[in-house]
Amino acid sequence: MSIIFWLRRQDIVILHNRFNQLSHNSDVLRREDLRKIPDLACNPIQSQIVEAFFDERNFKKGGEGSVQEIGFEEFLTVMSYFRPPETHLTAEQKEEIRRTKMRFLFNMHDTDNDGTITLEEYRHVVEELLSRSGSLGKETAKSIADAAMLEVASISMGRMGPDEFYAGITFDHFLKILKELEIETRMNIHFLNMDTTFFCK
């Protein structure tokens, strides 16, 4: 089910200007263009975020893998994950939007596209987020990630048998764990507003 994104004309114009600015007036945006944003360099997970823009899974066309450059349409599509919640939606539409947003987050963690967040991938995320200005070693970051995974495992799968092996967090587990997270209200930027003037796939 494709979500209809309602964007105001002026928002699209603003985003288009921004796109041009970032890509230096070419039609395509590359990773380096995004990385050049100065404030972004100070973000610990900027590499994942930049990847998210080039990840085909986020383009809603059902593709996989990553691309080297994106056009404006894809840029808009990724930005649209951050639209604020609408008020006049049915429950299932809300659920769908929630799934979409969670899927975006999930894709950010699951870098190898196999549908599960493995321990390795999660460790990577945790390391990125952890400041090294304390007395932490890499081992500590790893153990934190391990502890987190164990928590998830115990919640999702209950008691595991001695030879069961928890491969990783699947998307459903992810949804279940983070159902407390009010993603609809938090994952939005007031940039994209709710007027119906433009139909964007």
Added chain:
Amino acid sequence: MRLLPTCPCFLGASLLVCVTLPLAAGGGANASQSRPAEINVTHVPVVTVKWHHVETSYLVALWILVAGLNSKLKSFFPESALLIISGFILGGIVWGADKAQTFKLVPRNFFYFLLPQIILDTGYFMPNKLFFSNLGAILVHAVIGTCWNAAAVGISLWGCYLGGAMGNLQIGLLQFLLFGSLLAAVDPVAVIAVFEEVHVNEVLFIWVFGESLLNDGVTVVLYNVFDAFVSLGGEKINAGEIIKGIVSFFVVAFGGSLIGVVFAILISLLTKYTGKVQIIEAGFIFVLGYLSYLTAEMLSLSAILSVTFCGVCCQKYVNANMDEKSVTAVRYAMKVFANGSETMIFVFLGVTAIDTDIWVWNTGFILLTLLFVLVYRFMGVFFLTWILNRYRLVPIELIDQIVMSFGGLRGAVAYGLAASLDETRIKEKNLMITTTLIVVYFTVILQGLTMKPLVKWLKVKRVSPTELKLIEKVNNRAFEHILAAMEDISGRIGDNWWTRGWKRFEDTYITWFLMKPEARKNRDYLFSIFHKLNLEDAINYVTEAEKRGSLAFLNQTDGTIVNFEKKLRFSGVMPDIMSELDFGEKSNISDIKDTVPSVSLNIHEHEMKRMNEDFNAHHLLQQHLYRSRKNHRHKYSRSNFSINQSEDEVQEIFQRTMRSRLESFKSAKMGVTPAKKITKHPKKDPNHKTTDKSKKHPYGDEDFEFSEADSAYSGDGGATGGSSQRRGTYTMGAGVENPAFMPEMDTPPPPWVTEAEADTSVAPSQGAQRYLPWSPRNLHRLAPLRISDRSTDSFLMADAPATEESSEESPQQPSQRDGTHM
């Protein structure tokens, strides 16, 4: 027994006092009526106590001393409240002695001698980037908010007066408006004093802070306009006068700022050309800052705006032009002056209360004023923030709005304005002074006291009662970072055409004009970071090494450090410790020194064993997650200028991302598979702080990145863009060992070192590296050292000939390359 030596002193002192006091008393009694020279001198006075000569200054200085030592209660009470209370006590004493308040806060003294240095201090230490990127919001609050406050309070009071709530007063609408306007302004002194205790996030902080500074423009205009209206009388006010009032606002505000900018340019030029007189050039800043204040005051423009912009604009150039010592001297001196003035202001505010002359009590007036001031502040803030939120990417939350409203403190400026009212025109001056004082006390003491608990209560309420799972915590934080990133990508306000254009303009023309040529060259951002970090590291390292003795690392027999030693043999941990030591701020060096080895090691041990212990992981997570932009606390404070902790994090993140970027860049160029994960290096290689500047390569980062990348791709010696000498060193240097330090060179590295994730790179002793740049012969080791798993403590190596080491190490490179750390 201790008292014996002091007894004679006491006796002598008391004798002296007893002898001279009658003289002084007699002299004093006469002095008030006649010149001292006319006192009947019957004998040659050996010593006289001229109390009255020094009375004022003495008491003031003494009281400041006492007040300054009040810090014991500071954790519970905000300092400003304490000072006011000290002022009460002092006022009580003086009033008891003299039956009249001889110590008033004369408005002129306040405005001319006490206020300017405080404002200069705030301007000089203002976080410019934050300030200017939020300038729109700040102006909205300052201008519209203050006008709203003034008008609303004035009109409501007038309405209540008409309704008879205040009894009989000789007062009219215009006077109410005048009163409203002098009470409307949020006071910078009070705001700083309170916000220092309550650490709020930086956007909130800069909004309130900036508002308190910029609203002076509005206050001055409103005050003068209404004052003129009051003297004109109600009948003569027509549209023309009102328009003149509005025009005068623009003139006052922009004129004041312009004067500030002019003086800032003067200061910058002065520091640019006076490199030879370093001692004096620090003084110029104060003098010129003060002159900017006086000039604006002379032209009846906004003096506070003038000084603010003077400080704001000159800080960058002055800090670049002046010698480091001068910069430090200026910073300290500013803090001292500002602190002193602030103390005095608050004490005087307390003292002036103890004066029966001014007290006029009118319950209705006072209580209603208090009520209206509070209520309208809240209303104004909420309304304006609601409007502003529609244009913000990440809206300001309710709690922040509450804190902002609550932080609208009135202070000495309001009192100064009230005390300078003309009592012939404004019959109820004393009532107004009383009310202003009460409002000031209420806001500073009560609101100051309750601010911290309120914030805590609000935040505590927000946190969900159930303890979040680890994964949720991680995700929450990741989320905030994602949002911040999306903000950046979609272009925050700060990153648009105007700012970029301005930056370009500034970089080309203004810096050329206002900065010394050498200063301009050194402005490379990364270089200055390294420079600063290196200085700190160097100092830390030396201090620490000195305390322990240079070979202490090897000879530890302490129980806590036993593991230390054991791990030393297995490459890598020692450097880890060292690198962590380096992160401590100077003041914490001893703490870190003591805690880091045991803490990090123990954690390491325990984590390996008890991986299921949630609480440990939770705790660690809590402490060490990078703070997102929303959570950055800005630490502006009157009493210290330690680095904002989040700046360290930001730098760290920045370095890491630069590193990884260049790594992938290099891998793309060389076609080699990159390391699977991002390597972690706490610091950039300080190698660039070489003694010969010629080594400084335009692609500074890349050079060291290459070293790392190089080692990751074993056997890969070439580097694009590196100098040839560097290139040579990569092959040689990858995994340079320090034989003196690591005797067991040929033991295979332990399991966790050769894990599949080859990026357990641990930086070698940062301390060691630090010394390397100084000795040219060690240049060849610069780049790769960082990735060596051995600690090359050059402190030990300083005497060892480097060249033969390197040659003896090179044959071992290939065999060790895989094991050694990348």
